[in-house]
Amino acid sequence: MSLYDDIRIEGVAWSGGRALKRMAAAMVPPLFGACGALLLGFAALFVDLRPVWSAESPVTITSPNEARSGALLLKTGDGYTEATRLGIDVDVTVSGPTARARVTQIFRNESKDWVEATYVYPLPEGGAVDTLKMVVGDRVVVGEIKERQQARVIYEQAKRSGHKAALTEQQRPNIFTNAVANIGPGETVLVQIEYQEPVHQSGDTFSLRVPLVVGPRYNPAPVVQSVDLRSDGGGWGAATTDPVPDRDKIAAPVLDPADHAPVNPTQITVRLQAGFPLGEVKSSFHAVNMEAPNASTRIVRLAEGAVPADRDFELTWKAAPGKTPSVGLFREHVGDSDYMLAFVTPPALSEAEQKPRPREVVFVIDNSGSMGGTSIAQAKASLIYALGRLQPNDRFNVIRFDNTMSLLFPDCVPADAEHLDRARSFVGALEAQGGTEMVPAMQAALHDGGVSDNSYVRQVVFLTDGAIGNEQQLFDTIAAMRGRSRVFMVGIGSAPNTFLMTRAAELGRGTFTHIGSVDQVEERMRGLFAKLENPAVTGLSVTFSDAKADLTPAILPDVYRGEPLVLAAKLGQLKGDMEIKGKVGDRPWSVKLPLASAAEGKGLSKLWARRKIADAEVARTVGKATPDAADKTILALALEHHLVTRLTSLVAVDATPSRPDGEPLKLADLPLNLPAGWDFAKVFGEQPKPLAPPSERRADASDGHVQLGLRKHPPVVAPASPIVLPKTATDAELKLLAGAALLMLALMMMVIPRRRLAVR
Amino acid sequence: MVRTVTALSVALLGFLLIGQGAYIHAKALVAQVLLERAFDESVATGRIVKPWSWADTWPVARIEVKRLHASAIVLAGSSGQALAFGPGHVEQTPDAGERGVAVYAAHRDTHFSFLRDVKPGDDIAVTRRDGRTFHYRVDDHAVVRYDASGIDPRADGYALALTTCWPFNAVTSGPLRYVVHATMVEGRE
Numbered sequence: 028m029s030l031y032d033d034i035r036i037e038g039v040a041w042s043g044g045r046a047l048k049r050m051a052a053a054m055v056p057p058l059f060g061a062c063g064a065l066l067l068g069f070a071a072l073f074v075d076l077r078p079v080w081s082a083e084s085p086v087t088i089t090s091p092n093e094a095r096s097g098a099l100l101l102k103t104g105d106g107y108t109e110a111t112r113l114g115i116d117v118d119v120t121v122s123g124p125t126a127r128a129r130v131t132q133i134f135r136n137e138s139k140d141w142v143e144a145t146y147v148y149p150l151p152e153g154g155a156v157d158t159l160k161m162v163v164g165d166r167v168v169v170g171e172i173k174e175r176q177q178a179r180v181i182y183e184q185a186k187r188s189g190h191k192a193a194l195t196e197q198q199r200p201n202i203f204t205n206a207v208a209n210i211g212p213g214e215t216v217l218v219q220i221e222y223q224e225p226v227h228q229s230g231d232t233f234s235l236r237v238p239l240v241v242g243p244r245y246n247p248a249p250v251v252q253s254v255d256l257r258s259d260g261g262g263w264g265a266a267t268t269d270p271v272p273d274r275d276k277i278a279a280p281v282l283d284p285a286d287h288a289p290v291n292p293t294q295i296t297v298r299l300q301a302g303f304p305l306g307e308v309k310s311s312f313h314a315v316n317m318e319a320p321n322a323s324t325r326i327v328r329l330a331e332g333a334v335p336a337d338r339d340f341e342l343t344w345k346a347a348p349g350k351t352p353s354v355g356l357f358r359e360h361v362g363d364s365d366y367m368l369a370f371v372t373p374p375a376l377s378e379a380e381q382k383p384r385p386r387e388v389v390f391v392i393d394n395s396g397s398m399g400g401t402s403i404a405q406a407k408a409s410l411i412y413a414l415g416r417l418q419p420n421d422r423f424n425v426i427r428f429d430n431t432m433s434l435l436f437p438d439c440v441p442a443d444a445e446h447l448d449r450a451r452s453f454v455g456a457l458e459a460q461g462g463t464e465m466v467p468a469m470q471a472a473l474h475d476g477g478v479s480d481n482s483y484v485r486q487v488v489f490l491t492d493g494a495i496g497n498e499q500q501l502f503d504t505i506a507a508m509r510g511r512s513r514v515f516m517v518g519i520g521s522a523p524n525t526f527l528m529t530r531a532a533e534l535g536r537g538t539f540t541h542i543g544s545v546d547q548v549e550e551r552m553r554g555l556f557a558k559l560e561n562p563a564v565t566g567l568s569v570t571f572s573d574a575k576a577d578l579t580p581a582i583l584p585d586v587y588r589g590e591p592l593v594l595a596a597k598l599g600q601l602k603g604d605m606e607i608k609g610k611v612g613d614r615p616w617s618v619k620l621p622l623a624s625a626a627e628g629k630g631l632s633k634l635w636a637r638r639k640i641a642d643a644e645v646a647r648t649v650g651k652a653t654p655d656a657a658d659k660t661i662l663a664l665a666l667e668h669h670l671v672t673r674l675t676s677l678v679a680v681d682a683t684p685s686r687p688d689g690e691p692l693k694l695a696d697l698p699l700n701l702p703a704g705w706d707f708a709k710v711f712g713e714q715p716k717p718l719a720p721p722s723e724r725r726a727d728a729s730d731g732h733v734q735l736g737l738r739k740h741p742p743v744v745a746p747a748s749p750i751v752l753p754k755t756a757t758d759a760e761l762k763l764l765a766g767a768a769l770l771m772l773a774l775m776m777m778v779i780p781r782r783r784l785a786v787r
Numbered sequence: 788m789v790r791t792v793t794a795l796s797v798a799l800l801g802f803l804l805i806g807q808g809a810y811i812h813a814k815a816l817v818a819q820v821l822l823e824r825a826f827d828e829s830v831a832t833g834r835i836v837k838p839w840s841w842a843d844t845w846p847v848a849r850i851e852v853k854r855l856h857a858s859a860i861v862l863a864g865s866s867g868q869a870l871a872f873g874p875g876h877v878e879q880t881p882d883a884g885e886r887g888v889a890v891y892a893a894h895r896d897t898h899f900s901f902l903r904d905v906k907p908g909d910d911i912a913v914t915r916r917d918g919r920t921f922h923y924r925v926d927d928h929a930v931v932r933y934d935a936s937g938i939d940p941r942a943d944g945y946a947l948a949l950t951t952c953w954p955f956n957a958v959t960s961g962p963l964r965y966v967v968h969a970t971m972v973e974g975r976e
Contacts, residue, residue, distance in 0.1 A: 769801030
């Protein structure tokens with residue numbers, strides 16, 4: 028019973044399925060008091076996302092708002108403690124096309140209370156988390172993959188019954204949380220997760236990113252590179268260098284090295300086995316030491332003295348000159364299936380081909396009533412920008428539509444100054460009104476009058492919010508009439524019909540660009556035009572001579588210049604060839620890859636599964652699969668391949684401790700590899716002297732202040748796409764009241780004089 | 788004479804304003820009749836049916852609160868145009884019956900005037916275009932700013948949020964919204 032007295036059961040919000048469903052409700056501030064540590068920790072990441080080295084200070088009372096990057100928040104009775112972070116070790120092995128990362132972190136509960144901890148961390152998009160191992164005090168827990176709800180229930184039960192438990196959940200495709208229940212006072216937590224990700228390739232550069240910071244919000248701008256040069260500052264504790272520009276936001280005091288034991292910095296080790304002779308290898312944002320055991324291998328470590336980790340670690344590498352591979356083919360045998368991963372870079376075109384082919388562009392602009400307000404302004408600005416990008420030898424036309432439609436020119440005309448001027452004034456005069464009849468406009472745009480010969484690239488740029496109901500009709504039109512035209516959808520406004528746009532672009536073999544505000548116009552349109560102007564590899568198809576293959580991506584995209592085509596497949600047998608066919612510009616191109624000669628790769632099955640899951644998510648959004656069917660597919664893949672997804676979580680419960688109480692855990696019992704240089708005995712053995720006297724620090728005046736702050740500003744989880752509630756009041760009442768008042772006035776004006784007359 | 792003319796024109800202005808105000812209510816009422824018809828046809832045929840040929844939107848669901856004898860046909864999208872005719876299904880939120888939080892918005896003085904009488908425990912039935920009906924139980928309500936709804940449409944579970952302007956009897960519009968939260972009752976259908 029005494030155990031129960033000691034354990035603070037946290038996370039009221041998770042106390043049942045009902046609570047889960049009411050997550051949305053719980054986000055409303057008045058109800059937030061009931062929210063669990065997980066939610067709070069998660070909020071912390073979204074509210075402010077930089078890793079900050081002062082977070083390493085022992086026992087810093089801080090509000091979850093102030094947690095940066097991956098942080099372990101311990102919920103205590105009167106606030107949040109950021110756990111002492113003793114060290115982080117990131118160990119990445121790149122083998123050919125894949126990278127396997129093992130991230131190990133040690134935290135200590137310095138408080139006197141039993142706590143539940145929530146660890147929030149970023150992972151690369153497309154990363155597949157498959158392993159969770161955790162050592163809490165003297166207990167080892169290894170995660171098992173379970174359906175999300177089920178995992179949550181298991182975790183909650185274990186938590187209530189006083190068992191130690193750990194839970195890894197995906198919050199967003201690139202944000203994960205680990206929750207650990209029942210950490211005793213003074214206990215140390217060791218968290219190790221492993222994930223798999225594909226190496227990114229663009230042009231001749233390969234790259235790997237270790238996110239230490241979440242999200243695009245704080246993506247490093249290129250300018251920060253100059254800051255890296257200061258990493259010779261000799262240790263992060265030095266007060267002279269302050270890599271964090273907004274340090275004032277951080278509650279933690281600056282550490283005095285004399286009072287504190289050195290804290291382990293983040294260690295990053297990358298074993299790079301590129302599979303080809305390496306040329307330049309460089310770390311974009313951090314100083315590194317590099318060893319080169321042989322021509323195609325590098326071992327990269329962070330330079331001595333911690334480098335500020337307020338930016339992601341990025342490593343890029345190139346092949347030795349002339350050795351850039353244009354094709355990569357890898358295989359892996361798992362269970363009774365073979366998995367294949369192929370990178371194919373389409374041939375670079377000869378100089379003569381570099382000159383872009385002249386284009387025939389039909390711009391279609393929606394000026395229906397639903398585009399009223401800012402939408403029409405964005406659409407007009409986008410179109411004016413696009414007109415400016417046309418070359419003199421291009422041809423173009425403009426079509427506007429609401430429930431009527433008009434063509435600016437009867438047919439496409441050369442993009443000379445006179446025609447462009449007419450087009451600009453035509454567009455400038457457009458006003459939003461009327462209904463939306465999209466199909467005739469699409470038909471007109473796709474109608475290929477044959478004015479230009481085949482040397483022209485025919486493109487349709489369609490600007491709309493997509494507020495129509497007869498979507499299928501539009502799709503059918505595109506599918507039937509697309510011919511040589513490519514359809515590029517530009518979605519206007521804050522909430523365009525994404526389903527319509529995505530599907531229409533897919534069918535029209537173009538792209539979907541979303542412009543959500545006027546200031547995005549130029550940036551987004553520039554991106555679109557880079558695609559419009561450069562020849563792409565089109566009409567891609569893949570055939571397998573012998574093997575039955577389950578290929579992903581399901582729909583082969585056009586490939587733009589410098590980008591590789593990346594294919595993953597599950598094969599019945601590793602035999603025969605895979606042939607890729609397509610057109611580079613207007614020249615047919617094909618390449619045959621003999622499957623049997625593929626090189627051994629690692630973790631390909633997981634990458635394949637991750638991409639199939641992404642395919643299913645896409646199918647769900649574009650309505651090709653019902654949500655239930657898509658979920659079923661995702662669940663099956665995730666359970667089979669042991670992946671954490673939106674629907675599955677890793678859960679570990681220490682149900683029956685195998686060791687008698689008090690017996691310390693021995694190194695041999697650990698089912699995980701400790702990072703090099705970590706001394707197990709020191710980590711889990713006798714408690715080393717506390718790094719700082721916790722009690723003193725907790726008595727700090729700022730302590731209470733922070734708690735107050737916590738009460739006053741309950742963190743609110745920012746939704747991925749926050750829902751803005753529409754304006755829902757009419758002025759009917761106002762008008763009725765004002766009207767009645769005016770009538771009364773009129774009545775008085777009529778009646779009063781008559782009375783006066785009558786009196787007279 | 789001048790006085791009479793002035794009085795008449797003031798009266799005319801008054802009638803005009805009353806007419807406009809009444810028109811908003813009338814539009815809301817008449818549209819619902821047309822929408823009912825289009826929705827029933829939609830359910831019967833499984834196709835999208837526009838309530839009138841030039842409409843920019845179409846019915847997607849019917850919301851009913853039996854206890855209050857309230858019912859309204861929901862339109863796709865929540866643009867001002869759509870909301871004049873009926874409640875709108877807010878973009879980027881899931882359909883009723885799907886995972887996440889389905890959000891419907893409507894004017895406080897017309898279609899969602901009944902929200903002020905909705906109490907925790909009330910049953911809200913939502914019939915989709917495909918004819919399937921889902922029941923939700925009201926959990927609670929909240930008043931939030933329009934841009935800080937705290938609603939994550941991708942949240943776990945199956946939930947519903949009905950929202951309208953707040954306060955109910957204000958004459959001008961403000962930044963506050965009234966949100967009724969409801970959770971799907973197990974054993975859907």
